[in-house]
Each structure stands twice: as C-alpha cells, then as structure tokens.
Amino acid sequence: MTPLAVRRLVILLGLGLALLYFGAVRAAQPDREHRETLYVFGTLVEIVIFGADEAEARAASAEIGRALQRQHRDWHAWQPGALGDLNAALAAGRGRAVAPPLAALLREGRRLSCLSGGRFDPAIGRLIGLWGFHADTPPEGALPDPAAIDVLRRAAPRMTDLRFDGDRIASVNPTVQLDLGGFAKGAALDAAAAALEAAGIASAVLNAGGDVNVIGRHGARPWRVAIRDPFVWGTVGAISLEPGEVLYTSGNYERFFEQNGARFAHIIDPRSGWPVREIVSVSVLDSSGTRADAAATALAVAGRADWPQVAAAMGVAAVLMIDAEGTLYATPAMAARLEPAGGGFPGPLREVALPHLSAPPECDAY
C-alpha cells in the first residue's frame, strides 16, 4: 500500500468512526418523545413514541395513522363504507365478501359475544341507532318509542346469527346491523401496537380517550395510566402497565342521552333493548385491547349481580367497577395493581373474587 493509500484509509476509517459516533449520539437521546394526535373512532387518539430516532418515530406514527384512518372509514357504523355495504347486504338477506381484517374482527366479535352470554353484541346496530347514538353529537329530544324498542328486542339480532364462508359473511337474521363501537378501538389499537413493534419501536403508548395500549416501558419506569373519576374531574387511581398490557374503560359519563335528569348511556343491554343503568364505569386491565374493550362493554351490561361470572367467562381477571353510588368493586388482580390517587380512593373499595369458570362450551364452535 502506498503512503497515500494508507492516509486515505486512515481518513476513511476516521470518517467512519465519526459517523458511528454521530449515530450513537442521535440514537442515545433517551428522553426524546414523539407525540401525535389523531381524531378517529369519535375520539382523540394520542400516539407517544419514546426514546426513538425522530425520523423513525415520525414514519412509524404516520403509518399507523393511515391504518387508523382506514379502519375508521371501513368499520364506521353509520357513514358509507365497507361495514355500511355489508349491513345493507345483510338487511337485504344477502351475503357479502369483506376484506380479511374485517372478517377476522367479526369472527372475534362473534366469539366474544358468545362468551359474554350475549351482553356484548355488535349485531344490535339498529337499537343503537334507534337510541340516537349513530351521530357525532349526543342525542337530544324525545326518547325512542318503546314499541319500536320492543320490536327490535323481539327480533333479537345476534352475532351468532352470522354465517362465515371464508371472508364472505351472511346472516340468518335480517335485523342484524353491525356496529363495532364496543370493540373497534381495542382492535385498532392492538393492530397499531403490533405495527409499531414491527417497525422496531420499543417504547410507546397509544391512548384513545382513556383506552390505552403500551409497548415496553417509559425508559426505566413502566408507563403509568390513570383511571378517570366518573363523577368529578380527577382520577380514581392509577396503574403502572407492564409491557404489552392494556387498560380499557367503558362508562356512561361520556356519551349519554339525558332526559328529566335521567341518563341513558350509549351502552345498551341487547336483551332488553334499554341502556344500562347500574354501572357508571368499568375498567379492564388485560393483554388484549380487543378483549378488554369488549369485556368492559359486556360487564357494564352485566351489572352488579352478574359481572364476576361474565368476567370469568370472558377470561379477564383484573376488573374495576364503579356503581352509581360511587362504590368501587375490584377483583384481587385489579386491587393488587390499582394505586389510589393522592388522597386515597374516592369511595369505599370492595374486593370481589371471580368464580372459577371455564368458557361456555357452546362458544367452542366460534
């Protein structure tokens, strides 16, 4: 090697080292937080990516942003889109092929509905529309005609009326109208979290109005998430989420129909056709957003008497319920994780053990 060649090599190596060093400086900005907010599924979805390279974080959140917008459009309960086309076909007694992600979501919805004993049932879109919840703003004016509610109650549209042939979906009951509002957010956040992880993101939180999925930890600490107090501005407590955990809350304090001081929640009991009354807020800590979201809705319907049995059947262990009197009911798995807000819990906390149940055998078919 000539002396000139050696000098060039040394310069190149030096340059390489300098680049590596720069690379190390860029990657080692552990406090860097990339934040984005989107409006989808009727709520603000906040994406926080922690400790990643800025360009990578921006690309990953743009990708999941596009996916969330697509799901919002394809799964919308009352605006034109793929779900609307399927609903029109089902109402006309016809089957229709849908994209594989929607078919998979509907299969999972049918299984979760079965496990909940029909308390969670995305086939009740007509009832939800009748109660005025197929709009971006809360319903006002008169309550629906009880006779019309009764007609739908007796028609009993159920997810178990759906028939699948690959991605082709039909219904044996033409009153089935799909409304995925009870678990679409969970499914969308699960898919978004999986996409972020596939893009190499090691630490992130996805928050859709208090429904949260986390990836990894927030640096050395776990991600800490608060549960809103359903009665006053503030929180009932907080939970430190382990990597991959989710926390979902359903309540009647955000979207409701108010008449003469009575609140009619946007969660409807498929068996009566009327909104739930007893339960004000239900939180589920789990490893699947889809299941936690569906379970939170199902447990609100189950009410004070049945929720432990429904939680066990759906396979969720950590549940917090708050009833209209402000009493907190927590399963042992939830009580072990729930940390009180500053001045303690806002109401008495009762621990409720779940029964030992296996999943209802009739749901094995789904």
Ligand code: ADP
């Ligand atoms: P939030 O949207 O506040 O998180 P939920 O997850 O409980 O609350 O979803 C409520 C939505 O679920 C309603 O707006 C409606 O679209 C749908 N829904 C209402 N009742 C039921 C039910 N019994 N089963 C399945 N979906 C329901």
Ligand code: MG
């Ligand atoms: Mg839900």
